[in-house]
Amino acid sequence: MMLEIKDLHASINGKEILKGINLTVNPGEIHALMGQNGAGKSTLSNVLVGNPAYEVTSGSVTFNGKDLLAMKPEERAHEGLFLSFQQPVEIPGVSMVNFMRAAINAKRQYHGLEPMSAGDFLKMMREKRKIVELDSKLANRSVNEGFSGGEKKRNEIFQMAMLEPTLSILDETDSGLDVDALRIVAEGFNKLRTPETSALVITHYQRLLDYLKPDIVHVLLGGRIVKTGGPELALEIENKGFDWIKAELED
Amino acid sequence: MNSEQQYIDLFRQCRTMIDSHSAPVLNALREQAFQDFLQQGFPTQKVERYKYTDVPAAFAPDYGVNLNRLDIPVNPYEVFKCDVPNLSTSLYFMVNDAFYSKIQPAVALPEGMIVCSLHEAAQQYPELVARYYGKQARTGKDALNALNTMLAQDGLFVYVPRGVVAERTLQIVNILRSDVDLMVNRRVLIVLEDNAEARILFCDHAADDRSFLTTQIAEVYVGNNARLQLYELEETHVKNKRFGNLYVDQQADSNVSLNTITLHNGLTRNRSEVTLSGERAETNLYGCVIADKQQHVDHNTLIDHRVSHCTSNQLYKYVLDDQAVGAFAGRILVRENAQHTVSNERNANLCATKEARMYAQPMLEIYADDVKCSHGSTVGQLNEQALFYMQQRGISREEAQMLLRFAFAGEVIDCIAIDALRDRLHHLVEKRFRGELSRCSGCKICK
Numbered sequence: 001m002m003l004e005i006k007d008l009h010a011s012i013n014g015k016e017i018l019k020g021i022n023l024t025v026n027p028g029e030i031h032a033l034m035g036q037n038g039a040g041k042s043t044l045s046n047v048l049v050g051n052p053a054y055e056v057t058s059g060s061v062t063f064n065g066k067d068l069l070a071m072k073p074e075e076r077a078h079e080g081l082f083l084s085f086q087q088p089v090e091i092p093g094v095s096m097v098n099f100m101r102a103a104i105n106a107k108r109q110y111h112g113l114e115p116m117s118a119g120d121f122l123k124m125m126r127e128k129r130k131i132v133e134l135d136s137k138l139a140n141r142s143v144n145e146g147f148s149g150g151e152k153k154r155n156e157i158f159q160m161a162m163l164e165p166t167l168s169i170l171d172e173t174d175s176g177l178d179v180d181a182l183r184i185v186a187e188g189f190n191k192l193r194t195p196e197t198s199a200l201v202i203t204h205y206q207r208l209l210d211y212l213k214p215d216i217v218h219v220l221l222g223g224r225i226v227k228t229g230g231p232e233l234a235l236e237i238e239n240k241g242f243d244w245i246k247a248e249l250e251d
Numbered sequence: 252m253n254s255e256q257q258y259i260d261l262f263r264q265c266r267t268m269i270d271s272h273s274a275p276v277l278n279a280l281r282e283q284a285f286q287d288f289l290q291q292g293f294p295t296q297k298v299e300r301y302k303y304t305d306v307p308a309a310f311a312p313d314y315g316v317n318l319n320r321l322d323i324p325v326n327p328y329e330v331f332k333c334d335v336p337n338l339s340t341s342l343y344f345m346v347n348d349a350f351y352s353k354i355q356p357a358v359a360l361p362e363g364m365i366v367c368s369l370h371e372a373a374q375q376y377p378e379l380v381a382r383y384y385g386k387q388a389r390t391g392k393d394a395l396n397a398l399n400t401m402l403a404q405d406g407l408f409v410y411v412p413r414g415v416v417a418e419r420t421l422q423i424v425n426i427l428r429s430d431v432d433l434m435v436n437r438r439v440l441i442v443l444e445d446n447a448e449a450r451i452l453f454c455d456h457a458a459d460d461r462s463f464l465t466t467q468i469a470e471v472y473v474g475n476n477a478r479l480q481l482y483e484l485e486e487t488h489v490k491n492k493r494f495g496n497l498y499v500d501q502q503a504d505s506n507v508s509l510n511t512i513t514l515h516n517g518l519t520r521n522r523s524e525v526t527l528s529g530e531r532a533e534t535n536l537y538g539c540v541i542a543d544k545q546q547h548v549d550h551n552t553l554i555d556h557r558v559s560h561c562t563s564n565q566l567y568k569y570v571l572d573d574q575a576v577g578a579f580a581g582r583i584l585v586r587e588n589a590q591h592t593v594s595n596e597r598n599a600n601l602c603a604t605k606e607a608r609m610y611a612q613p614m615l616e617i618y619a620d621d622v623k624c625s626h627g628s629t630v631g632q633l634n635e636q637a638l639f640y641m642q643q644r645g646i647s648r649e650e651a652q653m654l655l656r657f658a659f660a661g662e663v664i665d666c667i668a669i670d671a672l673r674d675r676l677h678h679l680v681e682k683r684f685r686g687e688l689s690r691c692s693g694c695k696i697c698k
Contacts, residue, residue, distance in 0.1 A: 049643050077645035089640040093658025102654060103644040110645070142658075143640075159644060 002027050002198055003068075003167055008059035010047045016057070017043040019223035025167065028195045032209055032234055033202045035220035036242055041202045042086060044220070045169045048200075049083045050076055063167070077103075078110035082165030084156040086172045091143035096155075099143050100125065100162055107163065128161040132188040150181035157188045164192075169200045174208040186211030206238040219245055254307040255292045262401050265318050272320045273404040274373030277438075280385045284400035287390040294394055303578030303610050304520045304549045306395070309492050314434035314464050316402065317347065325428045325458070327351055338671035340422035340452065341366070347427060348405050348437040361417060365410040369438050372408035380408065383442055387498035387526075388468045395494055399436045399466040406438030406467075411447035413474070420450040420669060427455075427491065432462040439469035443477040445502070450480040450669065457487040469497045475529060476504040480668055483511045484676075485519060489544065492518040503529025510537045510667055512676060513548050514683050520549040527554070527561040527589075536565045538579075539663035541683050543572035552581040554596075556589035559619075565596040568663045570656050570684075571607035582614040583626060589619045596626040601633065601659055603652075656684050 003025040010018040017040045025031055033041050047054050048061065050073035061068040063079060071079065091099070104124075105115040116124070125139060132154040144152050153173050160168055170189070174182055186208060189199075201212055209217075209231070217233040218225045219242070227233065227245055237245075262269070262285055270278045293310055294301040317323070327344035341358060343366060344351035350368030360366060365376075373380045390397040411417055427435065443449060457463055473479050485493065493516065501507055513519055525534045540548045554563045569577040579598045600609040611628035633655050641651035660680050667673040 051639055072648075073639065073642035074645050074647050077643055083643050085640065085643075089634075089636045091634075091637045091640070091655070091658070093661050094654050098654070099641070099644070099646075102646045102650060103641075106645045106647060106650065163644065 001025070002064060004062045006060045008044075008047070008061060009057045010043060010054050011057055012043065012054050017223055018047065021059070021223070021225060023218065023225060025198050025200065027166075027198055029216065030199045030201060030212055030214045032212075032214035032217045033200060033220055034204070034217060034234060034237055039220040040223045041220055042171055045083055045171045045200070045202060048076075048169060049073060049081060074106065075110070077163070077165075078107050080166035082160050082163055082168045084153070084160060084168065084170045084173045086175065088144050088147075088152040088156055090145045090147075092145050094143050096139045096141060096143055097122075097125065100159065103159075103163060124162065128158060131161045131191050132157045133184055134158050149176045150178060153177060153185055154181065154188070157185050157192075161188070161192055166196060167198050167200070169202070171202045172204070173201075174203055174205060182207065183211070206234055209234050221245065221249070254311040255288070257313065258310070258398060258401075259289065261316065269318050269402065269404060272318065274370055274377070276373040276377050276381045276384055277369075277403060279381075280390070280400050284390040284397045288394055288397035288401055291394040291397060300522070300551055300580070303576075303580065304518070304547065306494075309464065309494070309518060312432070312462065312464075314462070315429070315431045316434045316436075318402070318404070320349075320404065323347065323428055325426065327424065327426055328354065338420065338422075338669065338675070340420045342422045342424070343407075345407060345423060345425045345437065347429065347433065347435045348403070350405065350407060358419060361415050363412040364415055364417060365408065366421060367408055369406040369408045369440060370404065372410075372440075376410075379410065379442075380440065383440055383470060383472055384438075385470075387470045387500055387524075388496060393496065393522075395466055395496055396468055399438065399468045399496075402436040403438045403468070404436075406440070409439075409441045409449070409451065411443045411449050411477075413444040414446045415444075416447070417449040420452055420672075422452045422454065425453060425455045427457040427459065427463045427465065427487065429459055429461050429463070433464070435463065435465045437465060437467045439467060441469065441471040441479070443473045443479055445474040446476050447474065448478040450482075452482040452669075452672065453484065455483070455485040455487055455493070457491050460488070460490070462490040462492075463487070464492045465494065467493070467495045469495070471497070471499040471507075473499065473501045473505040473507055475502045477502070478506045479508075481507070481509045482667070482669075482672065483509075483521075485511075485513045486515045487517065488515060489517040489546065491516055494520050496522045497524065499523070499525045499534070501525065501527050501529060501532040501534060503531055505529065505532045507533075508535040508537070508666075508668065510539075510663075511550070512538075512664075513540045513542065514679060516542070516546055516548065518547040520551065522551045524553045525555065525563070527556050527558065527563065530558050530560045533562040534564070535666070536563075536567075537663050537666045538567035539660050539680070540567070540569040540571075540577055541660060541680065542569070542575035542577060545574050545576075547576045549578040550581070551578075554581075554583045554594065556583070556585045556592045556594065559588065559590040559592070561589065562593045564594070565598075566663055566666065567598045568660060569598075569600040569609060570603065570660055571601065571609060572603045574604075574606045574608075576608045576610075578610040578612075579628070580610075580612040580614065581626070583616065583624060585615075585617040585619050585622050585624065587618040590621045592619060592622040592624065594622070594624045598628040599659070600628070600630045601656065602630060603633070603656070653684055657681055
């Protein structure tokens with residue numbers, strides 16, 4: 001298995017959000033994580049990538065056999081973990097080129113490789129940009145600065161293409177996207193899939209899942225995974241909402 | 252306690268010696284300057300303009316002063332290796348307050364243009380120098396002007412006649428060189444007549460591990476439709492104290508940009524006073540400060556909008572680490588008849604540690620009723636969200652902090668109009684943040 005979460009509890013500002021998450025992701029699998037606002041979906045993704053604002057109070061997470069929670073955020077990235085942010089951060093003054101070069105070379109150094117030559121790097125930028133139809137001008141601008149909502153999300157997938165993670169977390173990457181941008185983002189993601197790469201997709205909507213075709217769908221409620229099923233579960237939620245699941249739980 | 256006394260005694264005792272090694276144009280102002288100094292004394296921190304720097308303390312130690320004009324042996328071409336590759340400049344050196352005239356640049360200056368020692372200029376062109384010398388840096392209104400005018404014997408003179416365009420950037424390297432602790436009183440006089448153009452780059456370096464105290468008074472006259480870019484780069488060391496008063500007087504349709512970059516220093520106080528005397532003149536002031544340890548950098552500006560339709564713009568950014576202290580007090584004065592003034596002032600500061608201190612005081616005084624002005628200041632820390640975003644992409648926290656600081660300072664460096672200088676400064680700033688620029692990079696001794 002690639003990712004194994006056992007009885008994970010986490011809180012923010014002293015308030016417990018995750019109340020015992022258990023989840024296993026195997027190589028090649030796509031898991032969808034659904035649930036209403038406040039259920040703990042984004043908290044789970046933030047905890048996995050090591051956002052210091054969140055505190056893990058108990059439980060364990062292993063990633064490819066290693067203790068994920070003991071690693072710094074950047075080490076988790078080097079080990080192959082990637083988060084497509086719900087709200088990508090603008091970084092004025094840091095160009096996309098410098099940002100990506102720093103990221104790629106840090107990863108290469110971690111794995112004992114030489115820094116990439118400027119020529120190879122720019123060639124790689126050009127190729128990966130095409131996957132999400134990102135304008136060459138955007139690549140020369142500051143990170144996310146002045147990008148539209150759709151451009152920011154495409155930029156997330158572009159960075160994913162550059163960094164080639166083994167486990168990607170898509171945190172509402174579809175939110176606020178128009179029809180074309182959603183297609184570009186989803187198709188871009190699919191182009192990057194391999195039998196070894198997995199993903200955890202957080203979404204409220206079936207439309208993204210139509211493109212990504214998850215293997216397993218989980219429903220998160222009150223900080224716990226309360227229901228797990230196949231792709232048909234997402235369709236059912238799309239049609240009936242979450243109330244029937246709550247009712248089931250109460251019975 | 253009485254820091255003034257040693258300067259008063261010095262002046263009284265050495266008056267004849269000072270005069271005998273100086274030109275009549277400079278000597279003519281000494282007595283009045285002395286009287287003004289006696290009357291004012293050093294400004295304490297109770298004086299608004301000097302609120303953030305302790306002047307009496309800086310002037311209290313006993314420094315040597317080279318009033319007898321002893322030749323200090325140095326070959327600047329050996330001491331200084333140009334730090335800005337691909338920038339072909341007309342390179343000149345000032346050793347302490349003296350113009351180094353033994354070697355002159357190979358490329359001739361345009362017809363009529365003068366770059367020389369102020370002492371020499373005051374002898375050869377006394378009328379020209381007298382027309383401008385001491386006219387802006389009035390001794391009655393600032394004790395440092397008075398002290399400098401009392402003691403100054405030499406400095407730099409740049410004259411660009413009407414319509415002359417200096418294609419090559421003038422690079423003036425100020426080298427502080429001494430075997431004992433030294434006080435330097437330097438004068439700079441820059442005159443651009445109507446339609447003239449010039450770019451001047453000053454680089455301050457200290458070549459000896461001594462304490463230096465420099466007062467520099469620069470007076471700049473920019474004629475109608477003349478254009479001047481002025482760059483001041485300080486890369487000295489922690490034992491250096493610099494007090495620089497810069498006065499710029501701009502006539503109609505002129506354009507001036509001033510970039511002051513402090514990469515390494517001890518204590519620096521720069522006063523920049525720009526008077527917009529002619530309509531449609533534009534002035535741009537940029538400052539970039541990178542300070543750590545106990546370094547102290549104080550910028551004090553005044554933009555005096557005296558007539559209508561002028562534009563001014565100020566951007567000052569500070570990155571303060573360790574226990575560094577920064578101060579920015581920027582005053583924009585829009586006088587009653589300065590209608591249609593456009594003036595912006597922005598000061599942004601990063602305090603990287605809890606001990607670093609920034610004093611920010613943007614000031615805007617408007618007496619006209621049809622103007623567009625803004626002023627503002629921010630003091631903050633690095634953006635945690637941005638740091639985490641970068642870490643998630645695999646960039647270490649330390650490297651992410653570096654990139655953010657570099658980006659922050661980079662905004663000011665981007666305002667430099669000379670490509671080669673801008674590229675070089677981006678590089679120097681990066682080196683500075685990485686701690687690889689331990690003192691200054693241009694001097695042999697520092698390597």
